[in-house]
Amino acid sequence: MLRLTVPRVVLALVGLLLLTYAFAVAPATVAGGRSDQAADRLARPTPGVVAPVESSPSPAPPPPVFPPAGRTFIGVMTDKGPHDFRPLDRFTAAARHQPQVMLFSEGWATATFDRALFDRIKARGMMPMLGWEPWNYRIDQTARKQKLTARQIDRLRANQPRYRLARIADGHFDSYLRSWAVGIRSLGYPVAIRFAHEMNGDWYPWCELTNGNRPGDYVKAWRHVHDVFRRAGATNVTWVWSANVRWSDSTPRLAAYYPGDAYVDWVGITGYYGTGAFSRYLSFDAIFKRTHAEIRTFTHKPLVITETGASNGAGRKAEWIKQAFRTLPAYPDIIGLIWFEVNKELDWRIGSPPAAAKAFAQGVAAARYDVRWSPEMVPRTTTTRR
Template sequence: MTVVPPARPRTRRHGRAVLLAAALAVVAALVAELVGGGAAGAAARRHPHRAHQHRTHHRPHHHAPASRSAGTTTAPAPTQRPAASPRPSTTPTVARSWGVTGPGVPSDLSGLDQLTGATGSAPGVVMFYVAWSLHSAFPTASAAAIAQHHAVPEVTWEPWDPSQGVTQPTYSLARITSGAFDSYLRSWAQGIKAYGAPVRLRFAHEMNGSWYPWAEGVNGNKPGSYVVAWNHVRAVFAKAGVRNVTWVWCPNVPFTGSTPLGGLFPGDANVDEVALDGYNWGTTQSWGSTWQSFAQVFGPGVAQLSSLSTKPISIGEVGTTDVGGDKPQWIRDMWTTLASWPRVRGLVWFDFAKECDWRIESSADSFAAFTGGLAGYLAG
């Protein structure tokens, strides 16, 4: 099915309108390619007390979000807090980049060239999800295909079976640390080393929530066990002599009741980058979600990361609905906020239309707001 963003009203600046229409046609082609390649069979869930989504079903090498599963426990929405200003830092040495994840990735990358043409900038990161229950080898061919599109593959590497919920003793942190998965870890370490090009690994993300079996306080996991498991996984890779991995530590944006980040952080010696996942749900959710600006969603968390670490900061996943507010203005405000946060060096846009339409191209104005601010962000 081809998805075409709504057309903007015709103005006297017909030439600009024609250019915009052409760009939107390219985006429509992208959407058609991506949805056609990856929408079938993709499913997931979203937790009701955080600005994020996570997944319950998968396909080989990836799985994609959809609606929350029936068994998800409902909890109060996070308290909306004023945005905090991240701590100033020294002049950044890492160039800014942007990335994307969406339906079909990584098995179908046919839309990336169209996306590059439409936005005027090639995504520097293409992110996808791999569950340990697949017992799959490192997807060398998919990684190489992403690299051919001038992007770095980022694997959100999830120690669980997405169909089995939170309580999965097989994937407890203690079992990971005990070496129960070392053979699997070694196979990935050897595969990535043989691949040779840069790879980003986002292992066991959003560990400060309660919706994954690697979170402390669920699945029999004790306080302090996350850092031990993280360091064990890294040690397996170090022993294999892997030098081409960027280790991305990525909690969810903090919320009332989330596990404090300080006890989950492995330390600067054991991470290469720190990140946050967060979303503006607007007024879409029955648990009382409210419209939040980019700064409100990410500000407190970015401030905490700035205090915890001297490593580069990135936005691991981001998206906004258009229900309850002005999505184009939200995106413009995002670029303005990021310009004032020099520590934040990258973002990955969650380009799915699921329980909310998170996509960049959900409307002509949203797409124009994204492309209008992208070049300035990358130049910062």
């Protein structure tokens, strides 16, 4: 029989404590990383094994550019614009092609910002381009109803002292400008503004040759309008500077009207076959090449034919359209062409005659014009120099 003496009891207690440490305390210490040796073993990499590297998220791809490189968009302007899409539908059916840009005009005397106009165009898969005109267009309408000559109409509508360029530059219209800037900013998608076009003529009150305007006033007015939008945070605007084709050496050189690349995103040219100096048959090259070359002496911004059309006065409308589409690839810096689908001074619509519609449909069927627009796209603002 084992006798319980004091030394034996002490030894038993010591043994019990050692067993408790071995099975409970020691494993927890190692697992908790408090053992220097265990921590050292965990910190040392295993020979031949590469430690995994945490990967950072890939940057988001840049948004697609409109139009893509090597492509040219087709746009349209009708007399109804987004107020009535029936003329657009007729154009689309005749061209068998969905346009990607719609140009429409609003005059300062009567128009206030209306989001619905822009949203209607966007919903049709087209980028809105606002032709923003600082004048009272009703004077023009009244003159036309009086059956006056073209030059008489020009003189009447160009004389509108309220809309002198100096008044725009001096801030007289700033509250009006800000109302549009805030509205366009709220759209949240790209729009183009073609402000005070054809400034090198003498038929609008914003031309320097009319309305008491002086040399240099156009650039000052343009920059002021642009700066009001910039201060309002309307950075979703593509600014389109659009001149009329040079038809004579007597007309002013275009560089005098150019606000500078910091104020312009696209440059434009307006030109038609079948009216004025271009009444006799002239090819696309004969109408546009000279002005295109002149613009390229002071800017290399992407270029858009912002208005064009052809009459059928000599029965050669379809021929002109075919030739135009054959010629366009020779101008890789032309990123868009907007057709003036209106029966105004003459019938510029592509459906008149049917042969013109056929020629247009064949032209835009080329891969160069296979373009789509979406609100997520970023308008192209650079081009490759030739």
